[in-house]
Amino acid sequence: AQKITQTQPGMFVQEKEAVTLDCTYDTSDPSYGLFWYKQPSSGEMIFLIYQGSYDQQNATEGRYSLNFQKARKSANLVISASQLGDSAMYFCAMSSPRRALTFGSGTRLQVQP
Amino acid sequence: DAGITQSPRHKVTETGTPVTLRCHQTENHRYMYWYRQDPGHGLRLIHYSYGVKDTDKGEVSDGYSVSRSKTEDFLLTLESATSSQTSVYFCAISGYDRDTEAFFGQGTRLTVV
Numbered sequence: 001a002q003k004i005t006q007t008q009p010g011m012f013v014q015e016k017e018a019v020t021l022d023c024t025y026d027t028s029d030p031s032y033g034l035f036w037y038k039q040p041s042s043g044e045m046i047f048l049i050y051q052g053s054y055d056q057q058n059a060t061e062g063r064y065s066l067n068f069q070k071a072r073k074s075a076n077l078v079i080s081a082s083q084l085g086d087s088a089m090y091f092c093a094m095s096s097p098r099r100a101l102t103f104g105s106g107t108r109l110q111v112q113p
Numbered sequence: 114d115a116g117i118t119q120s121p122r123h124k125v126t127e128t129g130t131p132v133t134l135r136c137h138q139t140e141n142h143r144y145m146y147w148y149r150q151d152p153g154h155g156l157r158l159i160h161y162s163y164g165v166k167d168t169d170k171g172e173v174s175d176g177y178s179v180s181r182s183k184t185e186d187f188l189l190t191l192e193s194a195t196s197s198q199t200s201v202y203f204c205a206i207s208g209y210d211r212d213t214e215a216f217f218g219q220g221t222r223l224t225v226v
C-alpha cells in the first residue's frame with residue numbers, strides 16, 4: 001500500500017513571494033514516481049512536475065521545483081515568485097507498480113496581491 | 114492537449130437508476146483510470162485498466178463496475194446509483210513508463226437525487 005499526506009489544507013502567500021507546499025509519502029516500492037498537479041477553480045487537472053525516486057537532482061520546471069528528500073520521504077513543491085494565477089488546489093501524487101496514481105487530499109493556495 | 118474526453122459532462126439522476134460514464138482516448142495509452150473527487154478527499158481511485166479486458170479495483174470500488182473492450186474506451190457503471198455517489202468523476206490515461214504523467218479528462222459532475 002502507499003499513502004500521500006498533505007498536511008496543509010490551505011495556504012496564503014503574497015504575490016511575488018515564494019511558497020512551499022508540503023507532501024510526505026509512504027511506500028514499500030523501491031522505485032516510484034512523485035507528481036504535482038494543479039487544479040484551478042475551472043476544475044481541470046494540470047500536470048506541473050515529476051520526480052523519480054532514483055533521480056539524483058531535484059526536478060525543476062520554470063517557477064516550480066520539487067524539493068525531494070528521499071530519507072525523509074518528502075516531496076515538497078516550491079513555487080517561486082507567486083502570481084495571482086497560481087491560486088488553485090495543488091495535489092501531490094505517487095505512482096505505483098501498476099501505474100495507478102495515488103493522490104493526497106490537496107492544499108488550497110491563495111495568492112494575495 | 115492529450116486526446117481524452119469524458120461524457121456526459123454533467124448528469125442528474127435518481128437514486129436506484131443505472132448510470133454509465135464514458136471515457137474516450139485517442140492517444141493509444143495502455144493505462145486508464147477512474148477517480149472520484151470529493152471535498153477533503155482529493156482524488157480517490159475507483160477502478161483502473163492496464164489493457165483491454167484487464168481491470169482492477171481501486172480503494173473505493175464498491176458500487177461501481179468498469180469495462181474496457183477497446184483500447185480507446187473505458188466505461189464506468191453505477192449499477193444502482195446512491196446519493197453517496199454524488200461526486201465529480203475524472204478519467205485519466207497514462208503511458209507505459211513510470212515517469213509518464215497522467216492526463217486527465219475534464220471531469221463529469223454527477224448528482225444523484
